[in-house]
Amino acid sequence: MTPALKTWIILLAIVGALLAQSQQLFEGVVERALTGSGGEETDWILARPWVLAAILGGLVVTIGVIVLLNWLVWRVMGYRIDDDAVYLRKGVLSKQLRKARLDRVQSIDISQPLVPRLFGLAALKFDVAGGEGSSVDIEYLKRGRAEALRDEMLARVRSARDATRTEQAPSPDPTGPAGAGESEQPAHTASAADLAPVGPAPTASAGADRAGAEAVRRNVVARRVGSNLGTRLLAAIDSTSEDVVSDIGHTLTDVLAPYRVTARAEHDGRILRVPAHRVLLAALLSTGTLFGVLIGLVVLVGLVVLAAFGIWEAVTGILFGIIPAIAAVATMAKGALDEANFSVRITPDGLSVTHGLFTTTRKIIPLQRIQAVKLSQPLLWRLTGWWRVEYNIAGQKSDQLTSSTVLLPVGDIDQTLMMLGLVLPDPRVPAGVSGRALITSAMLARKSPDPEAPAAEGLFVDQAPASRWLDWMTWNRNAWAVTGTMLVIRSGWTTRAVECVPHARVQSMKLRSGPLQRALGLAEVELHSTEGPAKPVLRHQAAERAEEFFFTHADTTRRARAELDA
Template sequence: MSGGGRAPERVRAVDAGVPADQWRRVHPVSPVLNAWKALAALLAVIVYQNADLVADVLSSSWARERGAGVVALIVVAGLIVFLLIAAAYSWLAWRSTSYAVTDEAVWYRSGILFRSQRHARLDRVQSVDMVHPLLGRLFGLGRLSVEVAGGAGSNLSFGYLSTSVLEELRAEILALAAGLRVASQGSEPPGRAAEPSALQGSSPARGAAPSPTAAASSPAAGAQAQARVPVAQERVLYTVAPGRLVASLLLSPGVIAALLAALGFLALAVVLTVVSGPRALSGMAGAVPAVLVAASMVWGRFAGEFNFQAAVSPDGIRIRRGLTETSAQTIPPRRVHAVRIEQPLLWRRRGWYRVTISQAGYAGGDDSQSGSGARGDVLLPVGSREQAELALWLVVRDLGVEDPQAFLADGLEGAGEQASPFVPNSRSSRSLDPWVWRRRAVALTASVLAVRDGRINRRLSVTPVERLQSVGVTQGPLERRLGLADLEMHIVPGGVHAHAHHVDADRARDLAGRLLVLARERRAAEPPEKWMLRVHRAVEDMGEQA
């Protein structure tokens, strides 16, 4: 085709969707921090596989003729070549790695020969986490993990970036996800920060509610500049002292079982050594991995929940935790689908409770995507009754009853008695649940489905009805004979389940029908700005009372 016009600029498919000047680079040392384990393993493999060859060369006449100094210089030269190759790879990887934030999504691209581009839609963001691994903390750098609804593999994690950049980036993503828009300063060059006034609407923590109709920046201005969202102020609600965390672990059934197993293993090893000599220990080698797994689980929970802190800010609930590897998780409002308060038997005398949640993007409480090394579904590792109720209130604004305190007291401590709206299971379920049937009960209020369960480990699960995806009523052969059924409120996968076992069949069907009606009525859930106002006012009241 002939013509004097200028040929259109070629755009690679992997770069389509984001203007070129909106891409931002990660820190230059990111490839090294991301790949240091692989580089160390590669060097170890090279040394291990060639150890015999190196020993032969060092003992050969060639090495003796040239002397130890020349041989040492050759070894050093080899290491320098290896480091130069690694540095070249790191530079190329850094040049090809970048991220961008638009009004619709968070974008990330990487790859030298085979390039890839991923994005996380802002309307599906469940939480934004800042993770600082041990090596990254030495350089003051961390990674950002954007958890989205979509199952394993859909989350976006990238870095490394400085802590200040991470905080600003987190604030920008959460503001855009909440519906706020950043007005870019057209006079600012790309990468320069705009003044805080560029955010249309102030946060409640600064004295006013953000406007849901904040002015959006024009596409032209957004392509020319990137504005900085002011990091929202926060109010710390509760912290978990290391001593209380250790005591709670020592009083947890799983940890007690692990410690007893370890002590039994150690005692058996000592007995076998005394009776049959050290050779008898070889027969116990198969039990060593199980002991190590148990120890790693206990250590992982301690290190992951160490220095736990929960705070509230206009952009959501902020959770900080970690010992060797720290993480800062921000959960936007209306992203939690279910809450569970539990109390093991040995915690009752101390009045301690544990609170966990289910949210999309954290199926089963797995943090593998974010790399935080701790479960992302913990809202309170261990705390008082007041702290547990506060944690519940943060994510469930209304229990749908006139007396919430009495409702929670019956859910956490009740057994057997009729205390509306909790209806306990009938005596016909006793043959299926001889130990726990008196504790089991279900309540459907104007806003939540609450399930009471557990005898030794008391549990109360609370699920807002607007989170309903579907509802199921199932019966097994024994349940049909006894006139019982299981009621399950289907929500996102997670560690908390809205499942009532062995309920009277007629009541289960009635609850299922009422759930469907209530869910339709409450679909118009609380907008983010109302959540911000509610939390801000309550926290201010708490400060005045203190």
């Protein structure tokens, strides 16, 4: 069924064209049977049975060729998995053999488009670090087989990465630390080589030794400054899986203490569910929908006025102009349907996200690969207090920057802070300010109800007064704050936005000042992250402050990255 399911729209179009061409003949046959007269063409065809036999034979041959081609395509398809890679073979005339190394696999997702889902089938997608088209997709497997294979492959991917990490790690110095020089490894860190057993070991205990070494390594990484809080939760799940999953709500609450979130989890580890009706309502309240409704009202009034004056040529032109608007609405509706029934579950490999009303997708978000996070709130969402959370992730391809970067399609402040806290490090703010106060102050500015909001607001640096000539609607809201582990930027007026960039994840920075900015004594600093929705920029700062931040933050990010990678 796989070739047919991948080309079912083409097959449906062929069948529809054949039926359309045969419609007149069928109508003539029915009319002749009922009235005794079916028209000259029908009489001519019925008088020559071989013509009718040729038509029916052509249909049979066409269907047979389609079935044969599908069988040939399926027959050469196959996949193979070993300890190093997964291989996919396909193609009849143009043959392909694709390989994905397990230690290079970024994520393994399960996708169920609508038609395969009706037959209980699913696709397994191996996302590999590389350019566009580098993923390996196994289409299609039975759903149960796909889920079992994904679990098995996630375990193999972990083993392959552990083996690669052990081979690449430096050998431990048997003499121990020699001093406090900058080139020496810090005393509080441990490498995979330090944790691996030395010398021959019994085969029966080798797997247990590696598992124990990996558990220790995860805890070491989770405790490093700059690691996101979710890694601490995953380290706890890895070491005591049954205990943590059964009481994961308390564990989440403890891990997310800086953000003061009281979390709870269901029996299967799900920590978040967003019902379909909330996603659809949020789409209706989005800024795009608002402008769409306004444009629709303007067009409707214009049609009425033109019709009243009898200018029908202009009416026809406007009707054709509505087509792009209808396409935009359809695209927005598709996005809402793709994000419906959104749920998040904790697994030892990361956050397992499931979404989609008709096409269901299940994927794993590796927490250590998240580079930046963006919160956004359209104008009408202020009535409900909803926010949206998206992220930038390392290795993300440009053709996947849609629903695949959504961490929370729509949720209240507590849900937003829970998801935000899992992918960000401990903010390490000054005494008297919590991480929750910092983020809510960034979200709501001076309207935050948090009692620590005034102290948190003191951490933010506003734009220069001269910037009001360039950002006359947003200059009073735009601000930024630097904590011990990340940079927080707030911006926007019609659509509020908050961008959080951990220091250790900054790729590079650029200081720039255009002619108009120089005339006003302004400059801005652009922070480069991986491709994604978050594009952090400190806009229209005083030139001296922007230059000072540029060099100071460059040193901050360098030291944070060195500490995280130690």
